[in-house]
Amino acid sequence: MTESLVSHPPTDAGHRFAGTSLVAREIRMSFGSVEVLRGADLEAPAGQVVCIVGPSGSGKSTLLRCLNGLERRDSGQVLLDGVDTAGLDVNQLRQRVGMVFQQFNLFPHKTALQNITLALRAVKKLPKEEAVAIARARLRDVGLADRADHRPTQLSGGQQQRVAIARALAMQPQVMLFDEVTSALDPELVKGVLQLMAELAGQGMTEIVVTHEMGFARKVADSVVFMDGGVVVEAGPPERIFDDPQSPRLKRFLSQVL
Amino acid sequence: MNDLLRNFFDWGLIGDTFPDLLTYGLRNTLMLAICASLVGSVIGMVLAIMGLSTRPWLRWPARVYTDVFRGLPAALVILMVGEGVFSAQVSWLQSPYPVAILALSLMAGAYIGEIFRAGIQSVERGQGEACRALGLSHGQSLRLVVIPQGVRRVLPAMVNQFIGIIKDSSLVYFLGLVTTQRELFRIGQDSSVSTGNLSPLVATGICYLLLTVPLTHLVNYVDRRLREGTRPVATLEDEPSLVDPKDVLA
Numbered sequence: 001m002t003e004s005l006v007s008h009p010p011t012d013a014g015h016r017f018a019g020t021s022l023v024a025r026e027i028r029m030s031f032g033s034v035e036v037l038r039g040a041d042l043e044a045p046a047g048q049v050v051c052i053v054g055p056s057g058s059g060k061s062t063l064l065r066c067l068n069g070l071e072r073r074d075s076g077q078v079l080l081d082g083v084d085t086a087g088l089d090v091n092q093l094r095q096r097v098g099m100v101f102q103q104f105n106l107f108p109h110k111t112a113l114q115n116i117t118l119a120l121r122a123v124k125k126l127p128k129e130e131a132v133a134i135a136r137a138r139l140r141d142v143g144l145a146d147r148a149d150h151r152p153t154q155l156s157g158g159q160q161q162r163v164a165i166a167r168a169l170a171m172q173p174q175v176m177l178f179d180e181v182t183s184a185l186d187p188e189l190v191k192g193v194l195q196l197m198a199e200l201a202g203q204g205m206t207e208i209v210v211t212h213e214m215g216f217a218r219k220v221a222d223s224v225v226f227m228d229g230g231v232v233v234e235a236g237p238p239e240r241i242f243d244d245p246q247s248p249r250l251k252r253f254l255s256q257v258l
Numbered sequence: 259m260n261d262l263l264r265n266f267f268d269w270g271l272i273g274d275t276f277p278d279l280l281t282y283g284l285r286n287t288l289m290l291a292i293c294a295s296l297v298g299s300v301i302g303m304v305l306a307i308m309g310l311s312t313r314p315w316l317r318w319p320a321r322v323y324t325d326v327f328r329g330l331p332a333a334l335v336i337l338m339v340g341e342g343v344f345s346a347q348v349s350w351l352q353s354p355y356p357v358a359i360l361a362l363s364l365m366a367g368a369y370i371g372e373i374f375r376a377g378i379q380s381v382e383r384g385q386g387e388a389c390r391a392l393g394l395s396h397g398q399s400l401r402l403v404v405i406p407q408g409v410r411r412v413l414p415a416m417v418n419q420f421i422g423i424i425k426d427s428s429l430v431y432f433l434g435l436v437t438t439q440r441e442l443f444r445i446g447q448d449s450s451v452s453t454g455n456l457s458p459l460v461a462t463g464i465c466y467l468l469l470t471v472p473l474t475h476l477v478n479y480v481d482r483r484l485r486e487g488t489r490p491v492a493t494l495e496d497e498p499s500l501v502d503p504k505d506v507l508a
Contacts, residue, residue: 070387095393105388107403109410119392122402164388171392 019047019206020081020174022097027066027076036062037073038230042208043223044175046081049207051217051238054227055253060210063227064177067208068097081174095123098173102180104160106152112139112163113148116170124171138166142196158189162196169200176200178209194220214257218242226250264455271449271457278445279465286441288469290355290427294362295420301367306374307400320371327368332426336361340433354439358430366423373415377408414481421470442466 024042036059044050052060065071069090078085085093107115116135120126139145142162152160182190198220201207217224224241226234234250245251308320339361381404389399428443435444446462
């Protein structure tokens with residue numbers, strides 16, 4: 001009954017994603033009188049993986065949610081493929097920047113397949129057959145072709161999260177945002193999801209990943225961003241961030257999590 | 259004692275009343291209750307969506323409507339709506355049925371609106387967020403994801419509401435009904451008045467219970483089904499086992 005992602009490559013051989021760059025500049029954002037982001041910067045070159053780490057309450061999830069407009073920033077710029085997204089319709093922006101959540105947020109009244117076809121039909125206006133074909137292909141990509149007609153409650157947490165990733169990928173995003181996507185999973189289910197994310201990265205997807213999985217950040221990330229107090233304190237390649245931290249705050253954070 | 263018993267349980271009279279009750283009485287009561295529930299659900303859904311809006315000019319009218327129609331006795335609303343519509347002399351509204359359905363719907367809408375609103379509000383925030391993250395508009399996310407889930411959760415409350423409407427429909431006799439327009443209650447009452455015996459009303463009561471008791475049990479059944487949900491069938495064995503987790507998680 002065991003299946004292996006490694007022996008079943010998640011996407012067709014040689015498949016490449018058209019990941020584009022995403023740059024955030026001087027993002028500021030307040031909840032009421034609390035300033036959550038105080039001028040945060042982020043740079044994700046095309047096809048690269050950026051991991052955002054930091055203590056809870058540092059603003060990393062809020063920054064991620066500002067990138068696709070789930071939170072409305074007070075000021076600052078988000079550039080997608082070098083173009084300011086301020087002029088874009090927010091729903092168009094969200095089609096180009098996919099997102100996966102900590103709690104999966106699958107639609108419980110829909111099957112795995114219907115979870116994926118819903119936006120394809122409602123947003124991309126695809127005919128049913130085409131939407132179903134895409135959904136089946138994406139489910140196969142994440143190793144769940146045989147779970148198409150299962151409801152979310154009939155799937156394990158890891159399977160649900162992989163359906164959520166397939167759902168986001170089906171919209172053909174240029175950038176994927178992952179918001180602590182393994183935090184709600186049992187430890188033994190974490191690796192399947194992380195492996196899938198690593199494989200997508202290997203195929204050219206741009207990923208911005210808020211995570212507590214330092215092993216993943218070190219191994220898969222092209223750069224790691226350390227946030228604290230609503231700003232980016234330190235950013236750089238994983239070796240430098242983990243092995244040669246400069247700021248006292250990052251040193252203290254690493255001493256607590258590693 | 260025997261008199262008392264005969265006053266309630268004169269089997270002959272009960273038997274005489276049943277044909278009328280079961281032919282048009284039951285049909286009329288059900289038609290009133292079903293139509294009022296359908297129209298009331300439409301009104302309720304509009305009220306719920308207005309009530310959940312961020313715009314005060316949509317929220318407030320819904321609030322006021324709900325307070326007024328939940329706060330008034332059913333008899334008063336039926337009589338006032340009925341007399342009001344009759345006095346307006348609209349040609350197709352001179353029959354008591356459309357008017358009765360209108361009056362019952364206006365009240366049901368207020369209750370159903372609150373039921374829907376609670377249901378929609380109980381849907382997790384993440385559902386709407388997932389929709390928005392996929393590029394769905396606010397309206398699409400409500401229509402395709404949030405409302406279907408919210409409505410599902412309040413099905414038991416809706417069946418209770420339907421039972422309430424069945425009972426309230428007995429008040430439409432205020433509007434004056436000709437023989438075959440009579441619903442369950444009016445048939446029992448007429449027959450009871452003409453015979454000076456309460457047994458026809460007992461027969462009527464039996465008819466109401468035949469409708470409402472199974473529905474009450476349906477509520478419990480639906481409620482239990484929704485609460486227990488579908489059992490998860492996936493187990494750890496369905497998870498992909500990786501060759502070596504250290505490949506990824508050094």
